[in-house]
Amino acid sequence: xxxxxxxxxxxxxxxxxxxxxxxxxxxxxxxxxxxxxxxxxxxxxxxxxxxxxxxxxxxxxxxxxxxxxxxxxxxxxxxxxxxxxxxxxxxxxxxxxxxxxxxxxxxxxxxxxxxxxxxxxxxxxxxxxxxxxxxxxxxxxxxxxxxxxxxxxxxxxxxxxxxxxxxxxxxxxxxxxxxxxxxxxxxxxxxxxxxxxxxxxxxxxxxxxxxxxxxxxxxxxxxxxxxxxxxxxxxxxxxxxxxxxxxxxxxxxxxx
Amino acid sequence: xxxxxxxxxxxxxxxxxxxxxxxxxxxxxxxxxxxxxxxxxxxxxxxxxxxxxxxxxxxxxxxxxxxxxxxxxxxxxxxxxxxxxxxxxxxxxxxxxxxxxxxxxxxxxxxxxxxxxxxxxxxxxxxxxxxxxxxxxxxxxxxxxxxxxxxxxxxxxxxxxxxxxxxxxxxxxxxxxxxxxxxxxxxxxxxxxxxxxxxxxxxxxxxxxxxxxxxxxxxxxxxxxxxxxxxxxxxxxxxxxxxxxxxxxxxxxxxx
Numbered sequence: 001x002x003x004x005x006x007x008x009x010x011x012x013x014x015x016x017x018x019x020x021x022x023x024x025x026x027x028x029x030x031x032x033x034x035x036x037x038x039x040x041x042x043x044x045x046x047x048x049x050x051x052x053x054x055x056x057x058x059x060x061x062x063x064x065x066x067x068x069x070x071x072x073x074x075x076x077x078x079x080x081x082x083x084x085x086x087x088x089x090x091x092x093x094x095x096x097x098x099x100x101x102x103x104x105x106x107x108x109x110x111x112x113x114x115x116x117x118x119x120x121x122x123x124x125x126x127x128x129x130x131x132x133x134x135x136x137x138x139x140x141x142x143x144x145x146x147x148x149x150x151x152x153x154x155x156x157x158x159x160x161x162x163x164x165x166x167x168x169x170x171x172x173x174x175x176x177x178x179x180x181x182x183x184x185x186x187x188x189x190x191x192x193x194x195x196x197x198x199x200x201x202x203x204x205x206x207x208x209x210x211x212x213x214x215x216x217x218x219x220x221x222x223x224x225x226x227x228x229x230x231x232x233x234x235x236x237x238x239x240x241x242x243x244x245x246x247x248x249x250x251x252x253x254x255x256x
Numbered sequence: 257x258x259x260x261x262x263x264x265x266x267x268x269x270x271x272x273x274x275x276x277x278x279x280x281x282x283x284x285x286x287x288x289x290x291x292x293x294x295x296x297x298x299x300x301x302x303x304x305x306x307x308x309x310x311x312x313x314x315x316x317x318x319x320x321x322x323x324x325x326x327x328x329x330x331x332x333x334x335x336x337x338x339x340x341x342x343x344x345x346x347x348x349x350x351x352x353x354x355x356x357x358x359x360x361x362x363x364x365x366x367x368x369x370x371x372x373x374x375x376x377x378x379x380x381x382x383x384x385x386x387x388x389x390x391x392x393x394x395x396x397x398x399x400x401x402x403x404x405x406x407x408x409x410x411x412x413x414x415x416x417x418x419x420x421x422x423x424x425x426x427x428x429x430x431x432x433x434x435x436x437x438x439x440x441x442x443x444x445x446x447x448x449x450x451x452x453x454x455x456x457x458x459x460x461x462x463x464x465x466x467x468x469x470x471x472x473x474x475x476x477x478x479x480x481x482x483x484x485x486x487x488x489x490x491x492x493x494x495x496x497x498x499x500x501x502x503x504x505x506x507x508x509x510x511x512x
Contacts, residue, residue: 062405084409090402093501094424107412107420135501155410 011158011189012072012081013038014059019068021054027214028054029066034208034217038073041182041190041227043200044217045243046210047251052193053163055210059191060084060161072159083155087164089148091136097143098123098132101150115154122150126180142173149177153184160190167195175231178202182228197243201236203227209243211250218246291471296478299471306460306472311479313455317373317445318487321380322437328381329388329437330430336389337396337422354386358444362451376448376456383444384437391436395429396422428502431495438491442484457483 014036021028028051036042036059044052057064060082072078091100101119105111123132126146136144145166152160165181166174174196182203194200200207201223209218221243223229229236273293279285280292287295300307332350335342362379369375399422407417449458457480464472496502 057405060405060409062408080411082409084406086402086405088400088402090400090406092403092421092424094427094499103406103420104410107407107410107416109416137501161409 011039011187012074012076013189014078014159014191015069015071015073016055016059017069017071019055019058019066021051021064021066023065029216030214032068032215032217036189036191037206038189039187040205041185041192041203043192043194043204043207044210045194045197045200045207045247046215047247047254048195050210050213050215050250050254052210056161056163056191056193078159081157082159082161083152083157085148085152085160085162085165087167089136089144091144091147091151093136096133096135097128097139097147100136100147101154103151104155119150119154122153122184123147125184126150142169142177145169145173145177146180149181149184158188160185160188162190162192164194165192166199174199175202179228186227197240197247198231198236201239201243202229202231207243209246209250212253215254218250288468288470291474295471296474299469299475300478303472303475307457307475307479310455310457310460310476311483313373314376314442314445314449314457314480315483317376317380317448317456318441318483320373321377321444322384322441322487322491324377325381325384325437325441326388326434329385329433330392332385332389333392333396336393350386350389353382358383359447362447365448366452371452371454373456375451376445376453379448380441380444383440387436387440388430388433391433392426392430395426398429399425427499431499431502434491434495435488438488439484442480442487446480 016032016034016036019032019034020030032055034042034044034055044055046052054064054066058066058068059070059078061070061079070078072081091097092103095103098116098119099106101123102111102115105115120129120132123129126149128143128146128150131139131143131147136147139147145168149165152162162181166177169177178199192200192203204221204223205227206220206222208220210216211218221239223236223239225233225235277293280290332346336346337343358379361382362375365375365378365382369378403421403425404417407421412420445456446458449456450462453459457476460476461473461480464470464476
């Protein structure tokens with residue numbers, strides 16, 4: 001692809017060690033370890049309140065109250081190498097879709113014609129050319145989330161953290177966005193938190209179920225074949241059954 | 257703005273004047289208690305210079321008070337947002353500025369600042385300081401935490417975060433504060449004039465009242481009312497222009 005954004009060379013893998021979070025005198029997780037493979041999608045699944053988001057925010061370097069070491073295999077700092085996408089699109093309502101897409105450059109005072117051209121190219125790939133000058137309020141939920149995806153990509157960073165990015169969308173739009181994301185983020189190190197086992201199986205290279213209190217990570221499930229996988233794939237359907245069973249067990253453990 | 261939104265107030269206003277005329281004719285109330293619309297209209301015609309001169313003084317008081325109050329209020333809100341000690345020390349001042357009635361402060365301000373426009377401007381500033389500061393401070397503090405997370409991951413400096421996210425996000429709240437301020441600023445100016453002055457519409461009303469020129473008093477009252485309304489709608493329009501993304505939403509909801 002030629003988006004004016006050199007694709008990130010060899011995205012690093014990330015290792016989280018000794019992640020601990022005490023909330024209300026209970027360990028939500030205690031010396032938890034997580035390995036996020038380089039240039040691949042790692043997916044965290046698990047019941048609500050198990051601490052998935054906290055773990056993701058710990059990697060993002062956002063204040064969480066959790067402690068732990070987050071390191072990359074190349075030894076360099078993670079700061080300025082992370083892009084973050086949340087469940088809410090977080091588009092600024094006073095900026096057009098195009099201006100929102102270049103928000104990072106705006107915030108760092110480095111908006112240029114090249115950046116805007118790059119944004120236009122990515123907006124075109126996300127099917128948002130006609131919406132580039134609209135305010136977010138005039139866009140549908142799917143368009144807004146695509147705009148948020150473009151904004152995330154515009155950061156052109158090797159590590160992408162996504163916290164239930166597609167969960168507020170209808171089923172069809174969700175599948176479309178998963179395809180776009182899988183296509184555009186194929187070479188990045190991605191940590192995806194989701195509630196949706198199907199989403200995990202379509203996109204994940206390694207899938208971990210997080211459960212219990214303090215939380216543990218289940219062994220990685222690794223679906224075969226390149227992402228995005230077809231929902232009709234019988235192997236996927238079989239894995240989904242197993243995964244749902246694991247999630248039901250996880251919900252029981254966590255509630256107990 | 258539709259034609260209907262202009263016609264309705266015109267009809268209401270014309271109706272009120274008719275009712276006024278009917279009351280005057282039906283009750284045969286003496287003109288030194290309630291002059292009829294026609295005698296007030298003729299005073300308008302005869303004393304237009306006096307009315308204009310005094311209206312100009314009051315207008316300057318209102319505008320200056322509004323400008324200074326807005327700037328000081330916005331600055332206070334910004335300082336309170338960013339410096340914790342300022343928050344702790346300024347909050348009591350803010351509360352006291354409202355707890356003490358402005359009417360009680362008027363004689364002191366006149367004593368200190370004299371009979372000129374300074375004491376009236378100070379009154380207007382005092383009366384609008386609280387609504388502006390409280391509204392803007394609230395707006396600055398209620399920035400969507402998701403936007404702040406996004407800005408942090410995008411390595412925005414605090415000033416960029418303020419300029420691109422917190423400030424625009426607080427504009428709708430500031431707009432509400434400015435509307436309240438626009439409505440009460442004339443009160444501050446006129447109260448100041450009542451306590452002691454030699455010019456202004458408030459002064460003219462007291463002066464005319466003492467000389468039983470009730471028709472002139474009514475004319476001054478109308479001038480003040482029209483001025484206050486025009487000022488309010490001007491500020492309302494500016495506040496809307498500042499937040500066009502808000503107007504867009506409200507139009508959708510109001511007129512299907």
